[in-house]
Amino acid sequence: MLTGLAWLALEVKYLEPARAFYEETLGLPIRERGDDELVAAAGETDLVLRRPSGLPRGGLHTHYAFSIPESEYDDWWDRLSESYDLEEARFGPARSLYLYDPDGNCVELGQQDVGGPGIDGIFEVVLEVEDLERAMAFYEALGFETVDEGDDRTRVRLHGPMALELWEPHLGIADARGGVHVDLGFETDDPTAALAAVRDRIGSLERETDDEIVVRDPDGHFLTFIGP
Numbered sequence: 001m002l003t004g005l006a007w008l009a010l011e012v013k014y015l016e017p018a019r020a021f022y023e024e025t026l027g028l029p030i031r032e033r034g035d036d037e038l039v040a041a042a043g044e045t046d047l048v049l050r051r052p053s054g055l056p057r058g059g060l061h062t063h064y065a066f067s068i069p070e071s072e073y074d075d076w077w078d079r080l081s082e083s084y085d086l087e088e089a090r091f092g093p094a095r096s097l098y099l100y101d102p103d104g105n106c107v108e109l110g111q112q113d114v115g116g117p118g119i120d121g122i123f124e125v126v127l128e129v130e131d132l133e134r135a136m137a138f139y140e141a142l143g144f145e146t147v148d149e150g151d152d153r154t155r156v157r158l159h160g161p162m163a164l165e166l167w168e169p170h171l172g173i174a175d176a177r178g179g180v181h182v183d184l185g186f187e188t189d190d191p192t193a194a195l196a197a198v199r200d201r202i203g204s205l206e207r208e209t210d211d212e213i214v215v216r217d218p219d220g221h222f223l224t225f226i227g228p
Helices: 015-025 070-080 132-141 191-198
Strands: 002-011 030-033 037-042 045-050 063-069 087-091 094-100 106-112 122-128 145-148 155-159 163-167 183-188 204-208 212-216 222-226
Touching: 002 122, 002 222, 015 030, 015 037, 015 045, 045 183, 063 070, 070 094, 070 106, 106 122, 132 145, 132 155, 132 163, 132 191, 183 191, 191 212, 191 222
Parallel strands: 002 045, 063 106, 122 163, 183 222
Antiparallel strands: 002 183, 030 037, 037 045, 063 122, 087 094, 094 106, 145 155, 155 163, 204 212, 212 222
C-alpha cells in the first residue's frame, strides 16, 4: 500500500547548526533552502529540517537510521570519532554507529546493502507511542508487518517502506528516544485507499486532495500519503 518513504522532518531550533551538521559533517546535499526550512537529500528520501514556526512541526528527539555501504563503515567511524562520542551496536553481521545532532536527535549510520557513496537512504524511524497495541494496529492496517515485539513489550519493529519502530516511552541504544510529533511523507499508488484503511483509527484528517492526503495518527504524528 505504501511504496516509499518520501520524507522525514525534524524540528531544529536554528537552521545554521543543523545545516552544518547534515551538509558538512554527514555530507548530505541541500536541495532546498528557505527562511524556516531546509531540505537535504538522503538518497531518494528528503530530510526536512524545520524551525517550529507552524504545523506540522518536525519531530523532537527522533531516533532514525541512515543507510551507508558496508565498506564505508570504518571510514565513517574513524572520521566521526574525532569529534563525537560514538556508540556502536551489532545486528548480526551489520554494525551501526550512533551520534547526536545539534538538536538532540539520535542519528544512526548503519551498514546496509546500498550503493553509496556516503549516506544512501533512511532505513529506520522510531516513533514514541502511548499505546503499543493501538499503534501496531494502525500501522499494520497501512500494510506494515510486525517482525519483532521485543522481550519487555515496550517496543515493536515493523517492516514496510522502511523499518518502523514503535516505542512506549523508554531509553534505547545510545539513550535514544522515540520521536514525538514526527512528520513523515509516504509514497503510495492510491492515497484514497491508504486513508480508507485507517479512517476509523486516525486522530484527525488534516487535508484531502486528489493526490495528497494528510492525517494524524493516534499519537499525533503527521502522515502524508502522496500519489504518483
